[in-house]
Amino acid sequence: MKKIIGITFIVLTVALFSCQNENVENPAGDLFSEKSAQITLTEANLEAVATVSEYEVEFYANAEHMLTRWWRMGKMWQWTNKTHYKLRHCPNVDIQEGETDGYPKVITLDYGDGTVLNNEKVLSGIIVIEISAPKKSGSYTRTVTYSDFGVDTINISGTSLITVDRQNATYRNFKSDLTITINDVTEITRSSVRTWTWIEGMETTDDQTDDVIQIEGVVNASNSEGDNYSKEIVSPLKKLRDCRFIVEGIVEVKLNGELASTMNYGEGECDAVAVLTQADGVEVEVDLSNFKRKESQNQKQQRKQNGKN
Numbered sequence: 001m002k003k004i005i006g007i008t009f010i011v012l013t014v015a016l017f018s019c020q021n022e023n024v025e026n027p028a029g030d031l032f033s034e035k036s037a038q039i040t041l042t043e044a045n046l047e048a049v050a051t052v053s054e055y056e057v058e059f060y061a062n063a064e065h066m067l068t069r070w071w072r073m074g075k076m077w078q079w080t081n082k083t084h085y086k087l088r089h090c091p092n093v094d095i096q097e098g099e100t101d102g103y104p105k106v107i108t109l110d111y112g113d114g115t116v117l118n119n120e121k122v123l124s125g126i127i128v129i130e131i132s133a134p135k136k137s138g139s140y141t142r143t144v145t146y147s148d149f150g151v152d153t154i155n156i157s158g159t160s161l162i163t164v165d166r167q168n169a170t171y172r173n174f175k176s177d178l179t180i181t182i183n184d185v186t187e188i189t190r191s192s193v194r195t196w197t198w199i200e201g202m203e204t205t206d207d208q209t210d211d212v213i214q215i216e217g218v219v220n221a222s223n224s225e226g227d228n229y230s231k232e233i234v235s236p237l238k239k240l241r242d243c244r245f246i247v248e249g250i251v252e253v254k255l256n257g258e259l260a261s262t263m264n265y266g267e268g269e270c271d272a273v274a275v276l277t278q279a280d281g282v283e284v285e286v287d288l289s290n291f292k293r294k295e296s297q298n299q300k301q302q303r304k305q306n307g308k309n
Contacts, residue, residue, distance in 0.1 A: 033278050033279065033280055033282070035227070035255065035260075036253065036255045036260030036261050036278065036279065037260075037261055037276060037278055037284075037293070039223075039227065039229050039253060039255055039260065040253045040260060040261040040263055040276055041276070041286065041291045041292065041293070042182070042186075042188075042291070043219070043221075043229070043231055043251075043253060044251075044263055044274070044286070044288070044291055045154070045182075045291040046154070046180060046188070046190065047237070047246065047251070048245075048246065048288070048291075049151045049152075049154050049156070049180075050176075050192070050194070051215070051239055051246070052117075052121060052123075052151050053127070053146065053149065053151060053156065054160075054174060054194075054196070055239075056109065056123070056127065057127060057129055057142070057144050057160075057162070058172070058196070060093070060107055060109060060129065061107070061129055061131060061142055061162075064105065064107065064131060067093060067095060067107065068095055068097070068102070068105070070093075071093065071094075071095040084117060084118060084242075085115060085116070085117060085118065086116040086117065086118055089115055089116065090115070091109040091110055091111045091112070091115055091123070091127075092109075092110040092112070093107065093108070093109060093110075094107075094108040094110070095107055095108075096108075101134060102134075103131065103132065103133050103134060104130050104131060104132050104133075105130070105131045106128060106129070106130050106131075107128070107129045107130075107131070108126065108127075108128050108129075109126065109127040109128075109129070110126050111123045111124050111125055111126070111127075111149070112124065118242075119242075119244035121151055121152055121244070122150075122151070122152055123149075123150065123151060124148075124149070124150040125146070125147060125148040125149035125150050125155075125156075126146075126147040126148065126149060127144060127145070127146055127147075127149055128144070128145040128147065129142055129143075129144050130142065130143040130144075130145075135164075139163070139164060139165055139167075140164055141161060141162060141163050141164070142161075142162040142164070143159065143160075143161055143162075144159060144160040144161075144162060145158075145159050146158055146159070146160075146178065153182065153183045153184075154180060154181070154182050155180065155181040155182075155184075156178055156179075156180055157178065157179050158176065158177050158178035158179050159176070159177060159178075160174055160175065160176035160177075160178070161174075161175045161176075162174050162175075163175075169202065170197055170198040170199075170202050171195065171196070171197050172195065172196040172197075173193070173194075173195050174192070174193070174194045174195070174196065174217075175192075175193050176190070176191065176192050176193075176194070177190075177191050178190050178191075178192075186223060186224055186225070187223065187224040188221050188222070188223045188224070189221060189222050189223075190219060190220075190221040191219070191220050191221070192217060192218065192219040192220070193217050193218055194215060194216065194217030194218075195215070195216050195217060196213055196214070196215055197213065197214045197216075198211065198212070198213055199212040199213065199214055199238075200212040201241075209241055209242045210241060211239070211241055212238065212239070212240055212241060213238070213239040214236045214237070214238055214239075215233065215236060215237040215238070215239065215246075215249070216233050216236050216237075217233055218230065218231065218232050218233070219231040219232075227255060227256060228255075228256055228257075229253060229254060229255045229256070229260065230253070230254045231251055231252065231253050231254075232251065232252050233249060233250070233251050234250050234251065234252050235248075235249050235250035236248075236249050237249030237251070237265060238265075238268065240268065240270055243270035245265075245270060245271065245272055245288045245289075246265045246274075246288070247265060247266060247268050247269060247270050247271075248265055248266055248267055248268045249264075249265045250262060250263065250264050250265070251263045258279070259279050260278070260279055261276055261277060261278045261279060262276070262277045263275070263276050263277075263286070264276075264277070265288075272287055272288040272289040273285055273286070273287070273288065273294075274286045274288055276293070
């Protein structure tokens with residue numbers, strides 16, 4: 001998908017690198033590059049997680065009238081589109097209606113210990129969506145609370161305020177303040193302002209397979225290791241229909257105020273490849289299925305050789 005320009009990127013710690021090459025001139029720079037690359041990969045993973053969770057919220061909030069009818073009849077909600085959940089195993093849905101035309105309306109999504117998407121991602125925990133007013137209003141908001149909500153091994157707690165502009169039904173503004181825990185080890189405090197704009201598919205509220213979404217925004221975050229970083233989407237990201245990966249767009253990441261790296265997701269093709277460019281110009285392909293740097297041929301050969309020894 002992308003052509004890699006420049007030299008092959010070799011993943012090493014500063015200590016190991018100095019053992020293999022005693023002519024290293026800037027070990028501090030190598031440490032910065034390694035840390036910045038890892039933060040960029042982690043943030044790419046969090047971008048994917050944010051997209052999954054926000055997509056869940058958008059579907060159920062957009063389908064609120066259908067959900068409410070089912071709930072009033074005492075029926076259990078089932079997503080009839082087979083392309084999203086495995087075996088149609090949807091979250092449990094509960095609705096509370098306010099006294100004024102049913103608003104504010106509170107929709108609770110309970111994913112239990114694990115609800116599996118067709119793309120193999122596993123959702124767990126609870127999302128609560130409070131909708132301030134009906135869609136016919138001039139504008140309205142959705143307050144989203146994530147309570148021990150998980151996407152695979154990433155846990156999310158916190159709130160997001162979504163503003164819907166009635167004059168532009170395809171537009172959403174997300175303002176989020178979240179605490180994210182990865183593998184029960186690394187904790188990240190993450191604030192973001194993001195916008196979603198539907199390019200296609202907004203008219204089919206019960207079908208995700210025809211959606212094409214453009215995402216813009218900025219992120220400010222700090223992690224439990226004491227690092228502060230920011231991210232800016234400098235070229236809009238694109239979510240393409242039911243593809244599990246971001247397929248287009250460019251983001252820049254700054255670590256402790258310095259430009260750390262750039263991630264290029266490509267030009268629209270649904271694949272698991274992105275290109276990470278460090279501040280020193282070194283480029284490497286990234287596997288978006290596991291958010292790891294792809295090995296070069298030399299690295300693969302070296303790993304095989306080490307396995308034989």
